[in-house]
Structures are given as C-alpha cells and as structure tokens.
Amino acid sequence: MTEQRRQPRSRPETLARRRDILDAATEIFGAKGFTGGTLQEIADQVGMTHAGILHHFGSKDALLLEVLAHRDQTDVADLAEQHIPDGMDLFRHLVRTAFANAQRPGIVQAYAVLSAESVTSDHPGRAFFQKRYETLRGEVAHAFAVVCAERGITEPDTVADAATAILAVMDGLQVQWLLDPTALDLGRASQFAIEAIVASVLEPVPSPLAGSAVISADQSRSTV
Amino acid sequence: MTEQRRQPRSRPETLARRRDILDAATEIFGAKGFTGGTLQEIADQVGMTHAGILHHFGSKDALLLEVLAHRDQTDVADLAEQHIPDGMDLFRHLVRTAFANAQRPGIVQAYAVLSAESVTSDHPGRAFFQKRYETLRGEVAHAFAVVCAERGITEPDTVADAATAILAVMDGLQVQWLLDPTALDLGRASQFAIEAIVASVLEPVPSPLAGSAVISADQSRSTV
DNA sequence: GTCTATAACGCGATAGAC
DNA sequence: GTCTATCGCGTTATAGAC
Structure with missing residues (x-):
C-alpha cells in the first residue's frame, strides 16, 4: 500500500x-x-x-x-493515504463501508471472487491479497490498541483475533449476500457483527460456551 | 441436505x-x-x-x-443426519470444527475456493452453495432460538444477523488462514468471534460505536 | 496504437476398438 | 470399463502490416 x-x-x-x-x-x-x-x-x-x-x-x-x-x-485512497480513521472512528468507517458496499455488488464480487481464487496454487494475485490482509489487520489492530489504551489493558492475542475476525466477517457476509441478496442485509449484519466483536474486546464476557471441553482439536468431521 | x-x-x-x-x-x-x-x-x-x-x-x-x-x-453426516447438536451445543460443535479444520487445509480450501467461485455467473455449483448456506443459517438460527427461549426474548433480526455472521466469520477466517497460516490461529480466532457474537445476542450491549451517524449508506469509497 | 493473421497449445467431449 | 484417436473450439501470446 x-x-x-x-x-x-x-x-x-x-x-x-x-x-x-x-x-x-x-x-x-x-x-x-x-x-x-x-x-x-x-x-x-x-x-x-x-x-x-x-x-x-x-x-x-x-x-x-x-x-x-x-x-x-x-x-482505499482516502483510507490509506489521505486520512486513516483511527480508534473508534475506524470501526464506524468499516460499518459505513459495508452499507455502501450493498450499493455496488460489482466491486464486492470482484474482491470476493479474486481473493478466494488467489489462495489456489501459484495464482498471480496471491501476493497482493496476502499483503492486503496483512495491512488491513494491522490497521484494525492499531485502532483496537487506541481504544484499549483509553479504557484498559487487553490481551495482545485478543486484539489480533478481533482484528482478523472483523475483516473475516465482512468478507464472509459478502459471499453469502452475493449468493442470495435477499437472505441478509449486508450493512445491518456487518454492523451487528462488528459491534459484537468490538464490545467483547472492550468488556470481555465470560465464555458463554463454558461447561464442556471445547478447546481440543478432536476428531470432529463436520466441515462447515 | x-x-x-x-x-x-x-x-x-x-x-x-x-x-x-x-x-x-x-x-x-x-x-x-x-x-x-x-x-x-x-x-x-x-x-x-x-x-x-x-x-x-x-x-x-x-x-x-x-x-x-x-x-x-x-x-456433515453426523451433523445433518445423525444428531444435530442443538442450542449451546451447536456453538461448541462449530468451535470444535474450526479447531479440527486447522488440521485439514485441503478440505478447507476446497470449500473456500468453490463457494466463492460459485457466485460467478452460471457456475454449476451456485445452487448447491445457495442451499447449503440457507440450511446452515437455519440450523444456527434454531440453536439461537433454543438458547434464547431459555433466557429471554431476542429480536428475530438479531438472531438472523448473528446466525449469518457466525457462518461468515468462520468462512472469512479460513480465507485469511489459507493465504497465510502463520497470520492467525484458525481455531482460536473462530472461538473468539463465535463467543463474541453469541454473548452479544444473550446479553445485548449498547452500541460501542454510538456517537456519530453510522447507519446511512453514504458515499464512502473504501472497499475493504 | 490498433489491427489481422497465425502460432502453439489445452480444453471438454465424442466415437469406436478392445 | 478403459483405452486411443480425434474433433471442434477457445485460449494466450506473437509477428508484422498499416
């Protein structure tokens, strides 16, 4: 970039x-x-x-x-060169972007198709998307660092997971939306997920899944 | 199915x-x-x-x-035919699946590549993935309905968004992980995101993004 | 800078021997 | 059921006229 x-x-x-x-x-x-x-x-x-x-x-x-x-x-001109929104403003920017993306399925599809295709062997776009995600993860993680510094300390792993997850949920929602635009509201669902992730970083909740061994990689067969 | x-x-x-x-x-x-x-x-x-x-x-x-x-x-034999885990057990199952998926990149890549490719015009796999996501969304939404009935009432939109988002974040994390397996821990990040989303359904938090107009689809240009 | 023509190759699919 | 052979077409890329 x-x-x-x-x-x-x-x-x-x-x-x-x-x-x-x-x-x-x-x-x-x-x-x-x-x-x-x-x-x-x-x-x-x-x-x-x-x-x-x-x-x-x-x-x-x-x-x-x-x-x-x-x-x-x-x-990404305005985001990368002009003025990178920082802290909480970055998350607002991402939500606004998701709503805007719902109005331009062409661009959304180009990124969704090409990024997934790029994981295939020796795809010419692979390096581009590797670097792109690396940069975006860094920017989102930095925004988390800013808001965390204002409020309290947070685990580095948590920030890293949250940054990755925010980008991931935006991408994944796009694929489902492209397959069936009537199945979900792209902007609304993105906002919900981003708020959920941000909230769980700022005010960690005890795992709602507690009560059973969850961590171990067992022999589950389901793909999902 | x-x-x-x-x-x-x-x-x-x-x-x-x-x-x-x-x-x-x-x-x-x-x-x-x-x-x-x-x-x-x-x-x-x-x-x-x-x-x-x-x-x-x-x-x-x-x-x-x-x-x-x-x-x-x-x-998905065990998940779809044998015994569909229900309620909170389904979310635990999804987390376990994410950890298990980290051990079989081949299958993960097949689904990631083919599902995204299927959004292209007249792709032979399109109908399959449409139906697949529709079914999975239904199963996750049903799990939410079960846990919500135990605790309190939740908006139908919220349940729908949360179900979609959980599937989306799992898919999106897979793409980033396939591009660079060292950049994230697939199981850990999936667990974090799923717990964040489930928690925000069970105990809704006031939007951490409040303080600025966020909802409107403005002329933002960033793709992300 | 854009064209026509063609090279060189790979694709999915078909036909028919064995 | 698997093979060889081939058809017909589309692909990226190159060469050279204009």
Whole structure:
C-alpha cells in the first residue's frame, strides 16, 4: 500500500484507454474470476481486439496485478493515504463501508471472487491479497490498541483475533449476500457483527460456551 | 441436505473407482478451483485417461456436483443426519470444527475456493452453495432460538444477523488462514468471534460505536 | 496504437476398438 | 470399463502490416 504512483507512460489519450481497459477487466474478472474471464471478453467491452490489450499490459497476469493495484489506490485512497480513521472512528468507517458496499455488488464480487481464487496454487494475485490482509489487520489492530489504551489493558492475542475476525466477517457476509441478496442485509449484519466483536474486546464476557471441553482439536468431521 | 443415498450403480468395484475419482477431483478442484482444474489432472491422479472419467460422470459439471454432494454427505453426516447438536451445543460443535479444520487445509480450501467461485455467473455449483448456506443459517438460527427461549426474548433480526455472521466469520477466517497460516490461529480466532457474537445476542450491549451517524449508506469509497 | 493473421497449445467431449 | 484417436473450439501470446 502507499505505492508511488508510477507514470512512465506517454500520451494522455493512451492513459485514458488504459483506464477503460482496467475498468472493463475489473468487471469481467469480477463476474467470471481471473481464470474464467478472458482477454477476448475484456477486449469486446472496450471495443478492440485482445491483441490490443496485450500491447498495453503485456500479459493477462500483469493485467490482473494492475487491476488490483488500480482498484486499491482508487478505493482505499482516502483510507490509506489521505486520512486513516483511527480508534473508534475506524470501526464506524468499516460499518459505513459495508452499507455502501450493498450499493455496488460489482466491486464486492470482484474482491470476493479474486481473493478466494488467489489462495489456489501459484495464482498471480496471491501476493497482493496476502499483503492486503496483512495491512488491513494491522490497521484494525492499531485502532483496537487506541481504544484499549483509553479504557484498559487487553490481551495482545485478543486484539489480533478481533482484528482478523472483523475483516473475516465482512468478507464472509459478502459471499453469502452475493449468493442470495435477499437472505441478509449486508450493512445491518456487518454492523451487528462488528459491534459484537468490538464490545467483547472492550468488556470481555465470560465464555458463554463454558461447561464442556471445547478447546481440543478432536476428531470432529463436520466441515462447515 | 438429508438426501437419500442413491445407489443405482452396478458393480462394487466400480463404486470404489468412482470414489477414487471423487477424492481426486476434490483435491484438484480445491487446489485450482473448478475452472482452473482439469479432467486431465484428475485422471492422472487416479491413473487413467480423462475419457475414463467422463465415462463415469458424463461431464465436468456433473462431476463437480457429485463432488459437492459426496463431501457433504461424508463430512456433515453426523451433523445433518445423525444428531444435530442443538442450542449451546451447536456453538461448541462449530468451535470444535474450526479447531479440527486447522488440521485439514485441503478440505478447507476446497470449500473456500468453490463457494466463492460459485457466485460467478452460471457456475454449476451456485445452487448447491445457495442451499447449503440457507440450511446452515437455519440450523444456527434454531440453536439461537433454543438458547434464547431459555433466557429471554431476542429480536428475530438479531438472531438472523448473528446466525449469518457466525457462518461468515468462520468462512472469512479460513480465507485469511489459507493465504497465510502463520497470520492467525484458525481455531482460536473462530472461538473468539463465535463467543463474541453469541454473548452479544444473550446479553445485548449498547452500541460501542454510538456517537456519530453510522447507519446511512453514504458515499464512502473504501472497499475493504 | 490498433489491427489481422497465425502460432502453439489445452480444453471438454465424442466415437469406436478392445 | 478403459483405452486411443480425434474433433471442434477457445485460449494466450506473437509477428508484422498499416
């Protein structure tokens, strides 16, 4: 994150053309995944041939990496460069984002599909998402550190788990929502879960599951 | 779920061969996704040609559907048919499952990759995952209803959001864990999140985010 | 900078021998 | 039930005209 904007490109009209391609690629990769989407479809959408796209980006892999970088600097610009909301404001920002995401299923699907696809062997987007999650976990953990410093001490493990869990629940809710938008209210469910996690960090509750050995990794077979 | 086991197949050795193919297909589809995995790779793994696989399953799409059905009836057998843990026991079961999942990344990856891939247009596994999540949400919501009846009344929306969120956080944690197994403890983080969500249903806390308009879907640009 | 043409390959699926 | 062979198509990528 916070990469320098590289601009070694030449003509101004060329840059606009590249942006058209990036937008089309975001849509196609989001709709069909990276493996499923083809240069042909992207080319059709911007009105050129697939050879033209390869002229601009060199290869399909390189195109994906530029799509991810471009989306990130467009979408997270205000969060990463401009002003990172801190402390409790970050959690409010995340909730607002979840409500906003409900209005743009295309972008949500692109991230949901590509992030999960990236765990497959030698996927070109894997390093990007590894770094992305690492950065986001750090930002959320920092917000927890700020609010915890105001109130009391909290276990480092708890903060780490909570930060990971907040990102996880937002992602997981998106997948369920994409599969069936009528099954849940994306914003409301995200707000509920984030508040639950934040609250349990600020005021830890005794485990409601106590009363049976829970910790050991036994031979349970269910996948879920 | 709770499908009748269909056994219109003939020879006993053929059934064993089919099972070999299903296991190999689970591994390949899990490692490379449905679109990315090929019949050739699956065939190599069981020592035959791709034509042989098509003889048994007819098409690649049909093979995926049988993989999903087979995995489901194998893994969730005890949960769905035998004895569905109820009330608080279900949440304990989910936590145990998360710890157990940390010992079998292959299966975890198969579900993570295929469920996210299934949101893409006309994916053959889409209906399966829609139904799967619908069923799981129902089971978790029922567990909430049981524990709520013991203690007090809770909003239906809250129960629905909590049920969805528990499944979501388990899925989302799996993706982050697959991308970097050292970044989080899958079982511990799942337990933390599930306890936080269950606790906030049983003893609702005033929103820790209060103090600023949070609800409205504004023009936030961040994706997260 | 975009095109046409083509190379080189892999895919799923089918046909028919054994 | 498994094989070989092949069809037909789509893919990424390259070469070269304009």
